[in-house]
Amino acid sequence: xxDVDKPALxxxxxxxxxxxxxxxxxxxPKYFLVEGDIARLPAFVRSQELSSFDALASVYRxxxxxxxxxxxxxxxxxxxxQALKLFRMGLTVFFDDIAYCVPGATEFLRQLERxxxxxxxxxxxxxxxxPCDNGLAPHYDCNDVVSIxxxxxxxxxxxxxxxxxxxxxxxxxxGAAALPDTYPQMTEGFPDWRSAQFETIEMKRGSVLFxxxxxxxxxxxxxxDSFSLSIIIEPPAVVDCVIEQLRxxxxxxxxxxxxxxxxxxxxxxxxxxxxxxAELLREIPAIASAIxxxxxxxxxxxxxxxxxxxxxxxxxxxxxxAGVAFDDSTEAADSALEWVRVTIKDxxxxxxxxGRIEVPRQYREVVSWLGTQGAPFSADLVAxxxxxxxxxxxxxxxxxxxxxxxLKLLSFPALRSVxxx
Numbered sequence: 248x249x250d251v252d253k254p255a256l257x258x259x260x261x262x263x264x265x266x267x268x269x270x271x272x273x274x275x276p277k278y279f280l281v282e283g284d285i286a287r288l289p290a291f292v293r294s295q296e297l298s299s300f301d302a303l304a305s306v307y308r309x310x311x312x313x314x315x316x317x318x319x320x321x322x323x324x325x326x327x328x329q330a331l332k333l334f335r336m337g338l339t340v341f342f343d344d345i346a347y348c349v350p351g352a353t354e355f356l357r358q359l360e361r362x363x364x365x366x367x368x369x370x371x372x373x374x375x376x377x378p379c380d381n382g383l384a385p386h387y388d389c390n391d392v393v394s395i396x397x398x399x400x401x402x403x404x405x406x407x408x409x410x411x412x413x414x415x416x417x418x419x420x421x422g423a424a425a426l427p428d429t430y431p432q433m434t435e436g437f438p439d440w441r442s443a444q445f446e447t448i449e450m451k452r453g454s455v456l457f458x459x460x461x462x463x464x465x466x467x468x469x470x471x472d473s474f475s476l477s478i479i480i481e482p483p484a485v486v487d488c489v490i491e492q493l494r495x496x497x498x499x500x501x502x503x504x505x506x507x508x509x510x511x512x513x514x515x516x517x518x519x520x521x522x523x524x525a526e527l528l529r530e531i532p533a534i535a536s537a538i539x540x541x542x543x544x545x546x547x548x549x550x551x552x553x554x555x556x557x558x559x560x561x562x563x564x565x566x567x568x569a570g571v572a573f574d575d576s577t578e579a580a581d582s583a584l585e586w587v588r589v590t591i592k593d594x595x596x597x598x599x600x601x602g603r604i605e606v607p608r609q610y611r612e613v614v615s616w617l618g619t620q621g622a623p624f625s626a627d628l629v630a631x632x633x634x635x636x637x638x639x640x641x642x643x644x645x646x647x648x649x650x651x652x653x654l655k656l657l658s659f660p661a662l663r664s665v666x667x668x
Contacts, residue, residue: 253362255355258289259393259455259478268457273391273480276407278448278458285453288395291351292476297397300376300474303345304330307374310343316467320384320420330376339381342374345476356478365482366547375466377401377473382466385440386420390481391459396450399473401466403450406443408461410435415484440465450475488543489535495659496534502527537660546658553656554646559627559638562657563645564620568592569601569653571618573611583607587614589653601652610636610644617648623657 253265260268263281271279285292296303304327311327314320315338322341325333334340346352349372356370363370377383382401387408394403408414416428421440429437443463450456450473458464466473497503507524509516545553574586585608589601606614613633626645630638648654 255289255359256362258287259359259395259457261287272457273459276409276412276459276461278405278456278462280448281455281457282451283453285397288453288455289351289355291349291355292395292397294350294352296349297374297476299398300334300340300374300472301331303342303348303374304334306348307342307345309345309347312341312343313338314341314383315339316382316384316465317380320386320422334376334378337378337381339375339377339383344371345374346372359478359480363480363482365480366544367549367552369482369547370478370480373477373479375473375475375477377466377468379468379470379472382468382473383464384420385463385465386418387414387461387463388418388479389414389416389460390479392457392462392480393478394450394456394458395476395478396452396454396456397474397476398452399471400452400469401450401473401475402447402469403456404445404447404463404465405458406440406445406463408438408443408463410438411461413484414461415486483547485543488547489538491546492538492542492659493531493535496537496662499662534662537662539660542658542660550649550656553658554649557626557642557645557656559625559630561626561645562623562661563626563649563654564623564657565617566591566652566655569618571614571653573615585611587611589618589648589651591652604647604651606644610640613641613644614648617644618653623661 256265256268260281262283263279268279268281271277291297296306307327307330309327311325311330312322313325313330313333314322325340327342330340330342346356352372356372357367360367360370375383379399385404411432415432416426419425419429421437425437440463445463445465448456449469502523505523507520509520510524511517512520545556548556569589569591572588572590574588584605587604587606589604590598591601592598613629613636616632617629626638626641629645630636630641633641645654645656649656
């Protein structure tokens with residue numbers, strides 16, 4: 248793909264090409280370092296808010312943390328209002344999500360997500376400030392990282408985590424308590440950074456470092472205080488997408504919703520519960536076969552992106568207690584267009600208007616049908632019931648009715664035929 252098609256990634260990789268970067272990152276266990284004048288980098292990097300750590304600390308009000316690498320590897324939560332005080336005490340300070348207070352940063356992140364082909368919201372911008380001789384103790388992250396050095400210099404020690412490709416969950420620091428999700432990944436035992444072969448590089452103002460998840464790293468501000476950004480890239484893992492879709496499929500079958508009484512008891516009740524569970528477990532392959540790759544991606548998209556991708560397989564359901572009402576006044580009878588009022592009833596059966604839409608009069612029957620459906624239906628079913636209307640018009644009508652609150656676009660497949668024992 249030409250570099251021009253990935254403008255955000257190209258700005259970070261400059262003066263190298265995106266093709267060269269992608270030979271090293273993010274799917275290879277090797278870092279990629281880019282050096283040069285900071286003027287080549289995205290404009291947001293040179294904003295007033297990022298001119299110093301003091302400037303950022305004066306506007307940032309979000310999650311923060313601090314650590315003293317010389318004493319501990321644990322990052323402790325902090326009040327962002329105390330960030331400067333903690334920094335001046337000699338501690339490394341971390342800001343979790345700074346894009347909202349840096350002009351142009353959010354727009355850059357959304358473009359970077361498009362460049363990488365990941366979900367909207369899959370990248371965020373963080374900041375680190377380390378006093379001279381402080382930094383971060385050895386650890387690895389479960390996300391891909393782009394580190395941008397803004398001020399000062401920093402020694403970066405890097406080593407691949409060869410024992411564990413694509414680690415899942417949160418960062419792992421030897422000596423800290425391991426999270427439950429860490430144990431099933433450690434099939435060969437827990438890794439130890441002390442046996443890793445670290446390579447040290449120096450980050451200077453304008454340096455950009457790309458390194459993949461599962462990279463041992465440690466940092467130390469050298470010669471002067473360090474101020475840097477990290478772009479954290481964390482799209483959902485395949486396991487998360489699949490499990491969520493399996494859950495939504497299983498919820499469509501009452502047998503999966505049934506409580507597993509007896510399983511924690513003994514005797515016949517336990518045997519009965521285990522028999523019931525065994526029968527259901529045998530059906531999992533058939534249930535999983537209903538999931539398509541598109542189903543894995545769809546739930547992570549904002550509604551406007553899901554609606555823009557409506558096709559014949561897209562499924563909808565009328566929102567409970569929502570309906571439609573038509574303007575049957577004499578004045579409206581001669582018009583080619585008709586106003587439709589979308590309504591909803593509250594718990595007291597009082598009707599409220601969600602909004603009004605204007606549609607061609609020949610679409611009245613379609614809108615009326617949509618407003619009376621109880622069960623889920625596909626866009627293809629709507630099109631087959633009203634074949635005189637072009638499918639593109641059906642898509643627009645379904646989009647509008649979803650936006651106004653009459654319909655819910657379903658982000659999971661239907662549980663159709665399942666092999667039963």
